[in-house]
Amino acid sequence: GYxxxxxxxxxPDYGTTEEFEAFVAEAHARGIRVYLDYVVNHTGKGHPWFAGALASETSPYRDWYLLSTDPETDLREGRFAMxxxxYDASKWRNAPVTSGDAEARRYRFALDWSDASxxxxxxxxxxxxxxxxxxxAVDRFLYFGTPARNVRFAAxxxxxxxxxxxYLSPWGLLVRTSDDPSWPAGTKYGAPNAQAKLTPGQPFTLRRDGADVLFDHMKTWRFYSEFSSDYMPDLNYG
Structure with a gap:
């Protein structure tokens, strides 16, 4: 697929490599040619190349994609020849956050819900x-990690x-009012916008249905996709 x-x-949903080779051999024996249609414009976001590109700014796959923390500036300066x-905002999508060499730290999360808005x-x-x-306790949860955890606050x-x-999370954190894995509407509280960053020791105001909350040392990478999809980053042929 795409x-x-x-x-x-x-x-593996379609079989094994050996079964495919047997299918091709049987088709050829009957005078039938087999054509493969595959995509080379982009990969899926789950491709190891893309994961490698995000994992490090020195990754050999880094230039295989169109990645930027500031697409408008990079385009204006001619960084992406293709x-x-x-700049077309609709074609730039948020990639998973990378946090450099961050290690697990013990943090105190203090939540003031006296103004629920x-x-x-x-x-x-x-x-x-x-x-x-x-x-x-009243249901207030910190949602973070990979795989993600929902940890209840103490009232x-x-x-x-x-x-x-x-705490260790490559994508940030959210506060939730439910541990329901189906994510009922209105149960997520996050950052007021994708640019707002949390600084340890400083109060951070949450917004209902807001963006992922990032620490100030974390970077939000954006990738380009002509497919206008969160799942298919374009390869860089520039």
């Missing part, structure tokens, strides 16, 4: 013991909550 994750293997029509999160490094809420009273957790 969402390519491996150019060298047969999708793009000549200028704009709850405030303050995050600080700490050496304190891990703390999270029990089943009687301190007066709409204030606290959580101490060993």
């Amino acid at each position: 969402d390519v994750t491996d150019y060298d293997a047969v999708n 793009l000549t029509s200028g 704009a709850p405030v999160l303050t995050v600080e490094p700490t050496d304190d013991e891990l703390l999270e809420g029990d089943d009687t 301190l009273g007066d709409e204030r909550y606290e959580l101490v957790v060993d």
Whole structure:
């Protein structure tokens, strides 16, 4: 399909390489030619090349895609030779966030929900013991990690909550009001926009259905796709 994750293997949903080779041999024996139609304009976001390109700015796959933290400036300066029509926001998509060489740290997440329209999160490094809420606590969850975790805040009273957790996440974090994996509408609270960054020790105002919350050391990469899809980054032929 269009969402390519491996150019060298047969999708296991369709069979094995050996079965495909047998199919081609049988077709040829009957005078039938087999043509393969495959995509070389882009890969799927799950392709190892794309994962490698995002993992490091020195990756050998880095220039195989059109990646930028500031597409408008990069286009104006002629960095992407294959793009000549200028900046079109609809064709630049957010890629998974990379956080450099970040290691797991223990953080205290203090949540003030006294203004439900704009709850405030303050995050600080700490050496304190891990703390999270029990089943009687009001549902406030920190959502983070890979694979992602939903960890309940402890209710301190007066709409204030606290959580101490060993935190590591390549894409940031969200605050949720449900642990329902179907993500009911209105249960996600995040950053007011994709440019807002969380600085440890400084209050950070959350917005309902906002963007992923990033620490100030994290970068949001954007990739180009003529397919106008979050799943199919174009390869760089410039």
